Amino acid sequence: MTEAMRLDGIRAGRLGPDDLARNFGDLHPGLDAHEATVAADRCYFCHDAPCIAACPTDIDIPLFIRQIQTGQPEAAAKTIFDQNIMGGMCARVCPVETLCQEACVREAAEGKPVEIGRLQRYATDAMMAAGEHPYARAPDTGRRVAVVGAGPAGLACAHRLAMHGHAVTVYDAQPKPGGLNEYGIAAYKTPDGFAQAEVDWLLKIGGIAIENDKAIGKGLSLSALRSDFDAVFLAVGLGGVGALGLDGEDAAGVENAVDFIAALRQHDDLTTLPIGRHVVVIGGGMTAVDAAVQAKLLGAEVVTIAYRRTRDRMPASRWEQDLAASHGVRLAFGLVPHALHARGGKLREVELAYVNPDMTPTGETVRVRADQLFRAIGQKLEAVEGLDLAGGKIAVTGAGRTSLDDVWAGGDCAAGGEDLTVTAVAEGRDAAEDIHGSLSS
Amino acid sequence: MADLTTDFIGIRSPNPFWLASAPPTDKEYNVRRAFDAGWGGVVWKTLGAEGPPVVNVNGPRYGVIHGADRRVLGINNIELITDRPLQTNLDEIARVKRDYPDRAMIASIMVPCEEEAWKAILPRVEDTGSDGIELNFGCPHGMSERGMGSAVGQVPEYIQMVAEWCKHYTHLPVIVKLTPNITDIRKPARAAKAGGADAVSLINTINSITAVDLDDFAPEPTIDGKGSHGGYCGPAVKPIALSMVSEIARDPETRGMPISGIGGVTTWRDAAEFIALGCGNVQVCTAAMTYGFKVVQEMTAGLSRYMDEKGYASIEDFRGRAVPNVTDWQHLNLNYVTKARIDQDACIKCGRCYAACEDTSHQAVAMSADRTFTVVDEECVACNLCVDVCPVEDCITMERLEAGTTDPRTGRIVQAEPADWTTHPNNPGSPNYVPAGQDTMVSEPAE
Numbered sequence: 001m002t003e004a005m006r007l008d009g010i011r012a013g014r015l016g017p018d019d020l021a022r023n024f025g026d027l028h029p030g031l032d033a034h035e036a037t038v039a040a041d042r043c044y045f046c047h048d049a050p051c052i053a054a055c056p057t058d059i060d061i062p063l064f065i066r067q068i069q070t071g072q073p074e075a076a077a078k079t080i081f082d083q084n085i086m087g088g089m090c091a092r093v094c095p096v097e098t099l100c101q102e103a104c105v106r107e108a109a110e111g112k113p114v115e116i117g118r119l120q121r122y123a124t125d126a127m128m129a130a131g132e133h134p135y136a137r138a139p140d141t142g143r144r145v146a147v148v149g150a151g152p153a154g155l156a157c158a159h160r161l162a163m164h165g166h167a168v169t170v171y172d173a174q175p176k177p178g179g180l181n182e183y184g185i186a187a188y189k190t191p192d193g194f195a196q197a198e199v200d201w202l203l204k205i206g207g208i209a210i211e212n213d214k215a216i217g218k219g220l221s222l223s224a225l226r227s228d229f230d231a232v233f234l235a236v237g238l239g240g241v242g243a244l245g246l247d248g249e250d251a252a253g254v255e256n257a258v259d260f261i262a263a264l265r266q267h268d269d270l271t272t273l274p275i276g277r278h279v280v281v282i283g284g285g286m287t288a289v290d291a292a293v294q295a296k297l298l299g300a301e302v303v304t305i306a307y308r309r310t311r312d313r314m315p316a317s318r319w320e321q322d323l324a325a326s327h328g329v330r331l332a333f334g335l336v337p338h339a340l341h342a343r344g345g346k347l348r349e350v351e352l353a354y355v356n357p358d359m360t361p362t363g364e365t366v367r368v369r370a371d372q373l374f375r376a377i378g379q380k381l382e383a384v385e386g387l388d389l390a391g392g393k394i395a396v397t398g399a400g401r402t403s404l405d406d407v408w409a410g411g412d413c414a415a416g417g418e419d420l421t422v423t424a425v426a427e428g429r430d431a432a433e434d435i436h437g438s439l440s441s
Numbered sequence: 442m443a444d445l446t447t448d449f450i451g452i453r454s455p456n457p458f459w460l461a462s463a464p465p466t467d468k469e470y471n472v473r474r475a476f477d478a479g480w481g482g483v484v485w486k487t488l489g490a491e492g493p494p495v496v497n498v499n500g501p502r503y504g505v506i507h508g509a510d511r512r513v514l515g516i517n518n519i520e521l522i523t524d525r526p527l528q529t530n531l532d533e534i535a536r537v538k539r540d541y542p543d544r545a546m547i548a549s550i551m552v553p554c555e556e557e558a559w560k561a562i563l564p565r566v567e568d569t570g571s572d573g574i575e576l577n578f579g580c581p582h583g584m585s586e587r588g589m590g591s592a593v594g595q596v597p598e599y600i601q602m603v604a605e606w607c608k609h610y611t612h613l614p615v616i617v618k619l620t621p622n623i624t625d626i627r628k629p630a631r632a633a634k635a636g637g638a639d640a641v642s643l644i645n646t647i648n649s650i651t652a653v654d655l656d657d658f659a660p661e662p663t664i665d666g667k668g669s670h671g672g673y674c675g676p677a678v679k680p681i682a683l684s685m686v687s688e689i690a691r692d693p694e695t696r697g698m699p700i701s702g703i704g705g706v707t708t709w710r711d712a713a714e715f716i717a718l719g720c721g722n723v724q725v726c727t728a729a730m731t732y733g734f735k736v737v738q739e740m741t742a743g744l745s746r747y748m749d750e751k752g753y754a755s756i757e758d759f760r761g762r763a764v765p766n767v768t769d770w771q772h773l774n775l776n777y778v779t780k781a782r783i784d785q786d787a788c789i790k791c792g793r794c795y796a797a798c799e800d801t802s803h804q805a806v807a808m809s810a811d812r813t814f815t816v817v818d819e820e821c822v823a824c825n826l827c828v829d830v831c832p833v834e835d836c837i838t839m840e841r842l843e844a845g846t847t848d849p850r851t852g853r854i855v856q857a858e859p860a861d862w863t864t865h866p867n868n869p870g871s872p873n874y875v876p877a878g879q880d881t882m883v884s885e886p887a888e
Contacts, residue, residue: 034511041509044832047792050812109789109833 005277005301009346010253010371012274014299020270023297027188028092028118036122039115040069046105051116054103056417057084057426061100065119077127078134080120085159085429086152088128088198089181090422091121092190095286097319099422128197133204138165140207143439146171146225149235150210151179152421153411155202156428157233157435162207164436169229170208173215179237180412181421183262186290188297222385226406231435234387234394234402234409235428238379238419244282248340253347257281257291257376264294276372279303280350282337283376285315291374292329303328304368306335306352308359338365340373347373381413390415400431408435443748444755445741447481449721450614450639450699452572454481454545456741457712457756461703461724462487462549462575462618465734467523469533476537478734479741482545483537484642484724487522487577488530490552490562495521495584501662504651506677513731515677517649519662519669521583522551527565535569546570547616551577551589554599556606563611573614576603576638578629579645581622581672591645594620597632604636616701619643619685621678626685627692634695641689642701642724644682646672675727679705683718687767690719707736709743716756717763774859778848779823779839781805781816787836788814794827794837802826818849 004014015023031039043065051061059080067076080087096102096117104113127134143166147154150172158168176182181195203210214220216236225232241256243249253276267273275298281288284307296303305324307314311333314321325331338353350370354362381393388395388403393415400408410427417423445456459482460466460475467486475483489495497520506515523530538546548571552558566574578594585592593599600617607615617633619626621644633641648670652661660668682704689695702715707728715723728736753759783794783806790812798806805820806827816827823839831837842848844857862868866875 038510044791044793046790047796047808048812049792050790105789105791 001301002299005299008277008371010274010276012272014275014277015271017271020298024187024191024270024294026191027186028121030125031115031118031122036068036073036119039119040065042106043069043114044105050103050105051100051114054099055083056099056420056423057087057090057429059083059087059100059120061116061120064123065114065116068119068123073123073126074130074132076119076123080124081127081134083429084422084425085156085202086181086198086421086425087120088124088201089152089190089195090425091117091124092194093181093185094422095317095320095420098317128201133201135159135163135205137162137206140167141165141439143167143230144169144228145231145233145435145439146229147233147235148172148216148220148225149179149237149411149413150174150177150199150212151235151237151411151424152181153414153424153428153431154179154233154235155199156425157235157408157410157432158208158428159202159205160429160432161435162205164432166207166230166436166439168208170210171214171220172210172212173218173236175212177210177212179235183265184258184287185265185421186261186294187265188294189290216384217382222387222407226404230406230439232407233400233428233431233435234384234407234413235411235424236382236384236413238412239382240380241375242377242380244337244340244375244377246337246340248342248347251340251342251347252345253342253370253372254340255372255374257283257287257374258379260291260374261287261294264298270298273298275300276370277301278369279372279374280368280370281305281374281376283307283374283378284309284313285376285378286320288374288376289316289320289324289329291376293324293327295372295374296327296329300372302330302369304330304332306332306337306350306368308334308336308355310334310357335366341367347371379412384413399434400427401434443745443753445481445745445748447722447756449545449701450573450616452482452545452547452614453543454722455543456481456737457716457722457744458482458706458737458740459484459545459547459701459722459724460729461726462547462577463726463730464518464520465726465729468525468530469537472533472537473540475729475734475737476541476544479737480544480734482547482572482722484547484549484575485530485534485571487549487551487580488527488562488566489522490558491527494524494526497521497524498664500664502671504649504662504671506651506675513675513727515649515651515673515675516727516730517646517651517662517671517673519582519671522549522577522580527562531565531569534566534571538570538572545572547573547575549575549577549618551580551584554588554593554603559603559606560610563607563613567611567613571613573616573639574607574611575616575618575642576607577618577645578603579618579620579643581620581646581648582670591620591622594618594629594645595623597628600629600632601636604633604638608637614639616640616642618645618703620645621681621685621704622648626688627695630689630692630695630698634698640699640701640721641695642703643689644678644685644704646674647678647681649673674705675731676705676707676711679707679711683714686715686720687718687764690761690764691767706740709740709747712740712744713747713759714763716760718767719761719764721756721760771862773861775862775865776844776856776858776860778842778855780818780821780842781823781825781827782838782840783814783816783827784836784838785813787833789833789836790814791832793830793832797826797830820850822850 045062064076064079100116101113107113147170178195279295279300281292335352339351341349354364394409400410408431411424412419447457462484502520508514548566580590584590617638650660702720703724712723795806795808866873
């Protein structure tokens with residue numbers, strides 16, 4: 001606890017550079033060779049392994065772990081990348097506790113799964129550190145594909161298309177490629193510029209051009225892309241954050257969690273990044289946890305996550321919840337924003353209303369001090385002309401086919417699938433194969 | 442409280458755990474530490490003839506096989522016998538024996554296969570106050586190139602000859618240490634007995650190369666790019682040692698001959714198994730080299746507790762009790778029919794039983810869509826592979842079919858009376874033999 005942590009308002013410098021460097025260091029430091037061997041030895045090499053079925057990209061996990069065990073992490077990496085070209089990022093950000101590691105038979109046996117995520121990182125780091133890119137581009141097919149969005153879905157799609165020899169142009173609205181990997185994930189999960197390093201490594205395949213600061217409605221139109229390219233893959237993610245619908249939402253201090261997370265990722269000197277003394281995060285997903293934990297790590301004194309439903313319905317995994325709790329974040333359930341109380345145009349308090357499991361108000365409210373409030377209540381698709389929607393997202397069938405026969409979509413903007421990096425990679429990869437099949441026929 | 446004291450061919454020791462003749466017993470300092478840690482006896486590092494001592498390599502002497510987490514499963518070595526002057530060793534043996542009179546002190550000896558050589562060294566060993574001698578006919582590396590060690594142990598006539606010399610020139614008990622690098626271990630054991638030896642000890646180390654360096658293409662341990670086979674020891678060799686011990690223990694010609702068991706003894710349980718196969722004590726090396734001398738404290742405490750639980754007052758109460766149960770395959774009961782049973786509550790659904798059985802055995806494990814694994818009795822031959830590969834202890838067990846029930850695999854009723862190959866109708870040597878063509882071949886247990 002520093003003096004600066006007790007100062008009200010939103011201000012920078014609550015913690016010194018040493019504290020901040022420690023707080024934003026690697027959440028899961030990489031395994032060394034011996035640790036990896038010991039961890040790999042725990043894998044039972046299950047038949048028809050449940051972990052593979054639990055992986056959205058179907059990585060042959062027992063095989064890659066066995067390759068680590070036999071002293072060939074680079075061969076293990078090849079097994080991983082064959083299925084998931086962003087296996088390095090997924091090793092860092094996948095909620096393994098609800099995917100492969102939850103399915104691990106040793107989780108059932110002793111509550112201690114094989115450390116698949118960390119082993120995957122060990123393998124992928126080994127190959128990337130060696131500067132090796134194990135894929136070569138097929139001879140140029142003369143076909144051109146536009147990919148809109150340089151996030152996990154777009155880049156996975158682009159890489160697979162490039163492997164097949166197609167020429168790919170990837171457009172992205174941001175100044176840097178990477179999408180949520182670059183802008184949307186807690187800094188401690190992917191420190192040291194890993195997102196950009198991964199993009200650079202992925203582009204070694206060749207045949208992929210990236211154009212930044214371009215989006216549909218920002219220099220691009222779907223109709224123009226359709227006429228200029230043989231196929232279009234949309235991986236535009238989700239844009240707008242819904243409002244709370246309360247008076248005073250324009251008060252200083254009421255912000256979007258995704259904007260806070262993005263700003264933090266792009267901020268070089270965290271001693272100059274302002275944070276409130278009292279912070280309230282509205283929401284219950286991974287974005288809420290990422291925002292809350294990072295607020296605490298920046299030096300906020302009291303951070304509260306207010307989630308409308310019961311704990312077991314919280315989209316953030318139990319592991320994420322525990323991560324938040326271990327950093328001193330208060331988790332509050334059955335609460336919805338009721339009113340915002342500002343003074344002088346600045347947020348001072350959030351009034352929360354208790355609700356029953358069926359979302360009916362109990363009639364009781366509570367006022368919580370808040371210099372800063374982060375909305376983490378989900379994002380919405382910014383409509384794309386001429387495409388059918390389903391549930392507010394682009395409707396797709398099969399491997400990302402939209403209602404237009406030369407347009408595919410994947411990642412968070414497409415209906416179906418969880419909004420996870422690994423799911424986006426799978427959708428991008430599968431759409432690429434479908435596009436390739438379509439262009440080849 | 443069990444009494445761990447042993448009397449092995451007249452040599453008393455407070456417990457049956459001796460350190461084998463090996464690097465840990467090469468000098469006074471080590472042996473004093475061993476006795477202080479609780480070892481019951483020591484077989485001193487092998488003494489050579491008077492004269493310039495042997496020399497050892499000045500690069501790596503040991504190679505290793507690791508299990509998970511670098512657990513040492515086996516070590517091989519190319520170290521020779523003691524490379525210190527004979528008199529130095531003799532003086533140290535005498536001093537240590539004087540200070541630890543209750544511990545067993547055995548001198549291991551390897552001199553050329555000439556009567557004069559043995560005649561010369563034996564009185565000097567006797568003068569140290571040693572309790573006995575062990576003839577090193579086992580070391581497979583280095584000394585064997587000079588006609589000693591396993592080069593002697595592989596020729597029963599030499600064993601008998603040298604044993605006779607030793608019995609002639611010393612009153613000390615004689616233990617012959619056998620090499621496992623031989624086809625039939627009973628032959629050298631019989632020769633030792635014929636030569637008047639009081640006991641045999643086995644096994645010495647096994648010819649081995651632990652690994653090949655794939656950059657230098659050199660065997661390990663590597664000396665300047667070359668390697669020589671070493672002697673393999675440690676937990677990996679225990680099954681080979683147990684089998685060889687059992688062969689001597691049940692051989693009509695050597696039955697009852699005292700045996701000092703050697704080969705991968707790492708825990709009290711290993712020792713108890715050697716004792717159950719007839720050994721009067723055990724010798725240990727690799728466990729000490731891996732964990733230090735303190736490891737004996739687990740061994741003595743564990744063996745004592747086991748004996749208390751079983752009600753055995755002394756080693757003799759259970760020594761050799763497994764020997765009558767070691768038999769030839771032809772006498773195994775073919776009417777003993779078991780089936781694998783999977784405890785669904787214990788099963789963690791890894792599917793290793795399925796993969797093993799489906800790919801490499803009898804397709805007797807069924808797998809459902811929800812990963813429930815069950816045994817197909819119609820196919821199960823009770824091979825035990827599923828039990829062996831299951832990572833959960835006691836999840837899969839073998840259960841015997843009661844006499845009178847029908848084995849779904851063969852359609853035959855399980856008989857209560859044992860029956861074995863010697864009486865099987867398919868056996869040409871059986872009185873019940875039914876030649877082919879005269880009747881259908883019977884491929885299953887006799888009824």
